[in-house]
Amino acid sequence: MHYTQAHIGALDTRTRAHFINSLSGFKSANLIGTQDDQGHTNLAIVSSVFHLGANPPLVGMIIRPHSVARHTFENILKTGFYTINQVNQSIYSQAHQTSARYDRDESEFAATGLTAEYLSDFHAPFVKQSRLKYSVKFVEHQHLAVNGTELVIGEISDIYVDDNAVEDDGFIDLQALDTVAITGLDSYHITTKLARLPYAKNNTGYF
Template identity: 45%
Template sequence: MRYYSIDEIKNWERFYRANFINCLTGFKPVSLVGTVSKEGVPNLSVVSSIVHLGADPALIGYINRPLAAAPDTIQNIRDTGHYTVNHISDAFFTKAHQCSAKYAPEVNEFEAVGLESQFEEGIPAPFVLESPVKYHLKLVEIVPITHNQTFFVIGALQAVFLSESLVETDGFIHLENAGSMLSLGLDGYANAAMVQRLPYAKP
């Protein structure tokens, strides 16, 4: 096993370093965050930092990159207070990946990458029609992380859309059957495979 010091890592070429460090945390869920600007322009952003914060109240968070790198999504969320999270499946992951490109704010990214927007009654933010699992969040809090100029965006769950056949009698969702994908590093996509569910652990 080779030893890598942080001093060595700091001196690597930028993209090599980014790939290496991004892979260290392992496979992550990957989704498209759907928003709309106050001018009415739909936007999509690839996010692989989504985390469960609690079930009661139902809170979900994600890390938004610095404003210089990704200003549109967080600005839309600030302006409207609403956004959607849409699982990426193997049926459209190449189109979804294209959403990581830096489009101008006036560009409808659904149209730019060839995905279809879906608006539901009473929900101002767009869903991705092709997504097998999607949910609506209402903004609770945006927490600045001053150390690297990122933001932790926290939302309260408002609504969920998925096939009832994916849900077990105890509420467990078989995302592998939905085709929900995982990401590794900056540009790696993988399929999920269930190994086994284990019983509730007790001492």
């Protein structure tokens, strides 16, 4: 099937959203934990968290500042701190429910039954049920004028991960943690490993 730009432009908004959201491939599933300066906690599922660099350890995400993630963005700008919590198979439906529109004084923790926990005196709440989570210090945001989104960049500080998931070379077995992947707007997946492949060198041929 060949879809032209004209074809895509003629789709209704919701269909186009499902269609275009499928194109990038599998997405990460993470819950962003924040709180405001009055201590109101907030939790939002974000499918656009991506690796930005290992040294310094940086993580990026795209936020639509007028979407249901608006409180998350405001809390990050105000406090400078947030947590990223990987979503696993046991909590994916509760995680998805955080994408509903709640008022500022309603906590998505209470609304979904996920448990807030505070670790090492970090200002923002973690998700107790997440098996790989870390504290992040806000570094900067870049406004993407092309569509009004914000690229939010943070530095990773403390990492909490289930025992036995970290392999000797530093690789973390996300499959063993039952971490889920997202496709499109609403489809959740667990995985089966094909292989870890060796560092690719020239003249080794393909394998």
